[in-house]
Amino acid sequence: MTTHISLKQLNVFNSITQHKTLTLAAEKLFLSKAAVSMALAELEKQLGHPLFDRVNNRLILNQEGKILLPLADELLSRADYINDLFEQDQALNGQLKLGSSNTIGNHISPYLLSDFREQQQHFSQSLYISNSTIICQKLLDFELDLALIEGENHHSDLISIPFSHDEMCIISSKNHPLTKLKKIKTSDLENTEWLLRELGSGSRECFINTLAPELKRWHLSFELNTTEALINSVSAGLGLGCLSKLAAKYAIEAGRVSLLKTPIEMPRTFYLVIHKNKYRSPLIKSFMLFCEKWQQ
Structure with a gap:
């Protein structure tokens, strides 16, 4: 059977994979919901396979859809490149x-x-x-x-x-008891309160994989989803923080927090x-x- 797949159909398919519903995909494409639904139905009919599982008004990409997605992405990228190639006078387009x-x-x-x-x-x-x-x-x-x-x-x-590359560091409030120690040992970090980024962050993963195994006892005091909130919470004395030296640099230089020098190296x-x-x-x-x- 000969199929005639259009870029419009692939664009609709691509938008649905990102937004999970016909309504949101239609809004993004400035099309009616009926037009988006029709384009998807025609694409699935031509391919002879459904591309999404329908779950509670949401469209979840199925195995056939996952096979099509990188191919659709490539065709749309190439089409955009062709359009830009003739519209712009520059070496790189898109x-x-x-x-x-x-x-x-x-x-x-x-x-x-x-x-x-x-x-x-x-x-x-x-x-x-x-x-x-x-x-x-x-x-x-x-x-x-x-x-x-x-x-x-x-x-x-x-x-x-x-x-x-980067290196992680440990910070504390200016008046934390550990700042008075000339040389901090790993054992000095036992039974401490910690302020960490949320699950899924690279900083949290580095702490769990590198520093946490060195500590027998530690407690998660707060879980924060921004670096600035973490630094402010450390400054307020809510616990120790583990984060990138790049991210902590200006707070340390401004005297908002103290850098704790420990024997544990945490490169990443x-x-x-x-x-x-x-x-x-x-x-x-x-x-x-x-x-x-x-x-x-």
């Missing part, structure tokens, strides 16, 4: 959808993107910042082209390439992450190469 985990997004990505724009004269990028788990899920759903995250991803469909690697089936356009290839050379 929009780069970049994701960053919080520390990188706040302290590295702005400077990296600034340098990339200056070098390549490409100015169409978007940046989404969240914790590593959410960023990786958006890569799996093809909502992002590339991501820069702290810590390793644990999904077989994502490829991780080291591009920079920053990774450039991409879906293994993601179509690597000239823009994506250029940015990947730029990231690999940037730290050097």
